[in-house]
Amino acid sequence: MYTYLLNRRGHYHFRLRVPSDLSQVISSAELNKSLKTKDLKEAHLLARHYLQRIHTIFSLFRAGYLDHQHVKEQIDCVLGRTRNKPESLKATAEVPASLSTYPTHRLSSIISSFISDKQMGWSLKTKMENEASLRLLLDVIGDGAIENIDRKTASLLRDALCILPANVYKVLPGIPVSRVLEELKTGCSSHPPMSTTTVNKHLSRFSTLLAYCVREGILRSNPAEGMTLKRKRKADEERKAYSPQDLKMIFENLRYHDSEPERYWIPILSMYTGLRLDELCQLYTEDVTEYDGVHCISVADTQDKKVKTLSSRRIVPVHPRLVKLGFLAYVRKAKANGQLRLWMNLKRRDADGYGSAYGKVFQRFNRKYITNDPLKTFHSFRHTFANSLKQQGVQESLIAEILGHTNPSITTGRYGKRFQPRVLLEAIKKLEFELD
Template structure:
């Protein structure tokens, strides 16, 4: 290239202008041709240089990333080391605190109550509600104690379907009155079963036990404290179709009850020994309902004398809501002198129909119930469970139904639940005249009724000394 420039300078000194211009143009053409040939090479070099620069920049980026990654890894490692050291320090601190704390504070997680504790909670709840009498509480406690002996004193939530089935199977092998019979006192469940009792628990008793266990589960369900979410005892029962059921008295049995020494001599230890049999027969009322009557429960509605069966006074209890009712007084009870007897007590300042009956754990009926058991045995009436005072109620109801009295009409008199909507309402005073014919429908056989003297013909001779 320098050679060509020198030639151009030499040409500028030539005197002949035309020749000089020609020579200069020729030289420029030569130079342009050379530049044209060099241009692709220059462009290729430029491109290579640009590629080198790009690769260099990418390399720098990779180096920076590797550097940052290493720094990041070092930071993480440092943090992990610090966390590990802090974790060990915290564990040592907690261990020191726990070792110094009392045993009761070392375990703050509450445990699920045992069966015994759950039973006590349930009993306390029932007491607070006022739903249980002392007798009811004792009966339930006996059931739950037997349940605990069979399944173990474990939390209720640990008793499943298999546990309830085993409980049911065990009950079927046990004798009745397991807590009362001297032969079984102090023996385990397995030892009692090994004795092979001749008489085992009645189906009805077994089902009552299971029902009470089911009530315990039902109460505990949904309460977080006990962890119970279902009731494995619900719907569990044994077949009662072959079990002995209460039966009405036959006319011959009624006659036997009324031919006793008391009715023959017309001397009775107390008024209830005279009145309870005819009242039970002609009202269909339960023994407890009769024994707890107050004189104020004898009312008059539009000329119709009635007995107000209620639970509104001190010591009175009813089986259920349907038991509250008005019972028109049967004309035969009036003939015996019941209303005159009531008036006489009122004049004497008494408050109850049978003031000689004291309230006990079972209510007012315990002494009367014991009296009737002795009375029927003395009269030769068999059937410990089938022929009881409640059989008077069965006699009254069966006679009315056999006489084609509508069931809902009978329900109003005896306090059964009626399928009719109107049967669920406590009927008012104007219904007394309508219900009176229902009561009068039952007429005892004349051979039976003539054995009962009027009250004015009898004497009350209290018994002295032990029975």
């Protein structure tokens, strides 16, 4: 029996014990709701809906979005919403967060519904990022009626974001955002502002929230549409490729140790495959295998792995230089030892996957031995890889497939099949780095 279901005289009820940290907010020890069904499967689906909605409200309260009164109001709203048994099980499984049933369209209520609706399709990291952006939104413009948000409100938000520091809650803990803004405007406080990229991420999430309101019939138009800032640098200037001298210094300073093989192999693999940091750090031994007689690395979202986009699912041939350096021998040994993952030292973090800790390790190495240029990071390997293939005359669609980008050509992207492994290998063979 599911712990959140209770059978009373043949009818199922939803039951959830109130967490201890919310006992002062919610007077009862348990939340209850009759599901008006005798069918266990249907009751489970209904209860899962209520569980998801209420846990979202709890999370928003803990993150500082909602005060005590709003928590009570939203829980009452959720538990009082479904009066009749749905016409079909499908309808039950997809109970929409209909915003028209909210007594008022307070911004916090809309955020709660928005997150609840979207979170099933989000990774934990995406959920946390959206929650952080929307918390900041609430603190800047206040918890008023969503209908009162107009173009002027969106402009004021953008202006505020442009002067606020990144990670304001960590940089200035315990200080209300309104006070931080006041001190920044009057010159009483001085902190580096967040980057244009970060401002645009917050604005984009704000716009997505308002677009959701348009779809739900709450707003007629999206006042935040087109509010993002123009980038000060061109896209190809936001990260720099490593120079030949940088690559040589990296290779010379890398040292192989049996106890920490990832510190040696991951930079070199990125150099010769163009794989992202997370893609490399999450690899399993079975991901290195043969396709049509070509040794390849498979990038997929199987097991506990994730990919950035659907286009990121791909195979990338192993460069002959990697074979010469002993990478395939390392993989064979790992498989023979019963090792499931390539890098057993790396631990997965729910929000960040396997790459977070190693990224910090590499950045210390990068700054100590290679460069202090802030535009040169681990991602520079990917830029180096792409630029090197481009300079060798490799066609753009080939580079896009190897990197896991959407095919830039509509015709070949829609109607053409993926390149054969041998075709990809011939392209990768054109990479020539003078490391010795």
